[in-house]
Amino acid sequence: MGGLDDLYQELILDHYRNRRNAGQLDDPTVAVDHNNPLCGDEIHLELRIEGGRLAGVAHSGEGCSISQSSASMMSVALSDRTEDEALDLVEHFRRVMRGDEDADEERLGDAVALEGVAKYPVRVKCALLSWMAAKDAILTRRSEGG
Amino acid sequence: MGTSMSPTTSIDAAAVRRDFPVLSRTVHGKPLVYLDSAATSQKPEPVLAAMDAYYRETNANVHRGVYTMAAEATERFEAGRTAVARLVGAPREGTILTKNASEAINLVAWAWGVRELKAGDEILVTEMEHHSNIVPWQLVAELTDAVVRFAPVTPDGELDLEGLRGMVGPRTRMVALVHVSNVLGTINPVAEVAAIAHEAGALVLADAAQSVPHMPVDFGELGVDFLAFTGHKMLGPTGIGVLVGRPEILGSMRPFLGGGEMIRDVRKEGSSWNDLPWKFEAGTPPIAESVGLGAAVEYLEGVGMDAVRTHEREMARHLVDALSEVPDLTIYGPTDPDRRGAAVSFSLPGVHPHDLAQHLDQDGIAVRAGHHCAKPLMRVLGVPATARASAYLYNDAQDVEALLAAIGRARAYFS
Numbered sequence: 001m002g003g004l005d006d007l008y009q010e011l012i013l014d015h016y017r018n019r020r021n022a023g024q025l026d027d028p029t030v031a032v033d034h035n036n037p038l039c040g041d042e043i044h045l046e047l048r049i050e051g052g053r054l055a056g057v058a059h060s061g062e063g064c065s066i067s068q069s070s071a072s073m074m075s076v077a078l079s080d081r082t083e084d085e086a087l088d089l090v091e092h093f094r095r096v097m098r099g100d101e102d103a104d105e106e107r108l109g110d111a112v113a114l115e116g117v118a119k120y121p122v123r124v125k126c127a128l129l130s131w132m133a134a135k136d137a138i139l140t141r142r143s144e145g146g
Numbered sequence: 147m148g149t150s151m152s153p154t155t156s157i158d159a160a161a162v163r164r165d166f167p168v169l170s171r172t173v174h175g176k177p178l179v180y181l182d183s184a185a186t187s188q189k190p191e192p193v194l195a196a197m198d199a200y201y202r203e204t205n206a207n208v209h210r211g212v213y214t215m216a217a218e219a220t221e222r223f224e225a226g227r228t229a230v231a232r233l234v235g236a237p238r239e240g241t242i243l244t245k246n247a248s249e250a251i252n253l254v255a256w257a258w259g260v261r262e263l264k265a266g267d268e269i270l271v272t273e274m275e276h277h278s279n280i281v282p283w284q285l286v287a288e289l290t291d292a293v294v295r296f297a298p299v300t301p302d303g304e305l306d307l308e309g310l311r312g313m314v315g316p317r318t319r320m321v322a323l324v325h326v327s328n329v330l331g332t333i334n335p336v337a338e339v340a341a342i343a344h345e346a347g348a349l350v351l352a353d354a355a356q357s358v359p360h361m362p363v364d365f366g367e368l369g370v371d372f373l374a375f376t377g378h379k380m381l382g383p384t385g386i387g388v389l390v391g392r393p394e395i396l397g398s399m400r401p402f403l404g405g406g407e408m409i410r411d412v413r414k415e416g417s418s419w420n421d422l423p424w425k426f427e428a429g430t431p432p433i434a435e436s437v438g439l440g441a442a443v444e445y446l447e448g449v450g451m452d453a454v455r456t457h458e459r460e461m462a463r464h465l466v467d468a469l470s471e472v473p474d475l476t477i478y479g480p481t482d483p484d485r486r487g488a489a490v491s492f493s494l495p496g497v498h499p500h501d502l503a504q505h506l507d508q509d510g511i512a513v514r515a516g517h518h519c520a521k522p523l524m525r526v527l528g529v530p531a532t533a534r535a536s537a538y539l540y541n542d543a544q545d546v547e548a549l550l551a552a553i554g555r556a557r558a559y560f561s
């Protein structure tokens with residue numbers, strides 16, 4: 001399974017089996033629902049924003065190991081960041097998935113393990129689902145000015 | 147196909163396989179195990195050869211040509227239509243060549259539906275339809291204020307015939323249903339549904355995309371008004387589909403697409419239409435594709451559609467038996483091979499269908515994962531996606547064994 005282990009690194013399986021920040025927040029500032037119409041993966045993402053920082057990130061939903069582990073890793077990577085830092089990191093992750101940038105391990109944390117997904121174009125959408133939801137949530141919060 | 151074969155395996159899958167060049171390739175170093183024929187079938191040598199020969203020997207545009215090659219091209223193109231009409235017992239003039247099954251259904255929705263449907267009229271489909279037999283009706287309903295209703299599916303994945311009967315009434319104008327479900331494998335009692343619909347004065351369309359390739363289908367016996375299917379699922383090329391319609395209904399319908407070929411006369415003040423079937427074939431048709439489809443039909447006739455069905459009943463049995471051995475695995479649709487085709491959807495707790503399909507690919511096994519273009523059915527089943535293994539005449543018991551072993555490995559990997 002040499003090939004597959006590029007895709008399914010141990011860290012990914014670990015986040016899949018044991019999701020960080022799974023569930024819901026008591027007092028979310030903003031919540032969004034995203035899905036991938038091609039495969040039916042779904043995510044419900046909640047953010048608690050305090051003083052311009054992501055003080056709480058929680059996700060729930062259904063999907064494959066890539067989308068679920070990615071949501072778990074995203075929630076860790078974005079927690080405690082400012083909104084701008086979080087948006088930058090989402091953009092960085094998107095570019096990594098498109099093969100346009102090398103992964104910055106320091107900022108991405110465990111999500112660096114998803115770098116191999118870039119080689120599987122059909123699965124890139126799975127990995128991006130939660131990150132795009134995060135971007136949407138932040139932009140929604142801004143437009144609502146909440 | 148010799149006479150010495152036992153009745154349960156009336157196809158020599160090993161011999162059939164040799165006719166399909168792609169089946170000898172490897173994927174990730176493993177021999178290809180192709181279990182996605184419900185999505186599209188592989189193509190045998192005679193189909194590839196016929197299309198190749200057409201382009202090499204007599205390529206020309208069809209009809210209207212005076213020169214020899216144009217006449218030959220027309221002859222080969224029309225021979226494809228003749229073959230496909232013969233396969234399903236349809237009249238040639240009622241056999242219209244389209245781009246695919248989806249276009250065939252759209253043709254009826256637009257050429258018949260837009261003009262005939264009135265506000266409050268009902269189009270009855272079922273909960274197990276492919277999007278191809280839902281969305282065209284929704285589009286037309288939007289324009290006409292007609293209503294699309296869905297006949298229910300039972301918990302074991304069969305059509306609820308009594309439920310359907312209760313929904314057919316004086317407002318029902320069209321009953322459009324899938325003959326064999328591409329997700330559940332269920333074989334629907336189309337002839338019974340047609341009788342119910344006709345009694346109420348409604349027309350009937352059967353989406354035969356998953357039946358014509360796999361079993362004997364006779365247009366007259368089914369008793370429907372329209373039958374839609376697609377070339378690429380029946381050993382033929384992509385880019386060609388078929389709408390069979392009762393000529394008297396097609397004759398009274400206005401055209402669908404306008405352009406060359408479908409007209410008798412064109413004047414500034416208006417146009418008149420060609421005879422059936424050409425009235426519904428605007429523009430240069432899929433010529434090489436018709437040649438290929440004709441060769442596919444001949445190949446299937448050579449094997450025999452009864453033999454194909456017998457083989458697939460066995461494949462359905464193997465698949466259902468094998469998958470039933472996997473602890474906690476859920477099979478959707480009937481488990482009785484007499485009631486189903488050889489497309490079997492399933493789910494495995496803890497292994498998402500996409501992860502499973504990715505894992506199987508590593509072992510050279512091609513299965514599909516997703517909603518299979520049947521989202522309303524997925525919602526009824528309460529799952530976002532399933533995995534689906536689907537067999538055809540070139541699959542055998544070893545393919546099922548390979549699938550079973552690989553599912554075991556995938557499960558171990560993700561647990």
Ligand SMILES: Cc1ncc(COP(=O)(O)O)c(C=O)c1O
Binds near residue numbers: 278326
């Ligand atoms: C039941 C059913 N109907 C319709 C279609 C549509 O066929 P096509 O995409 O060739 O139009 C399919 C194939 O995906 C199918 O399985």
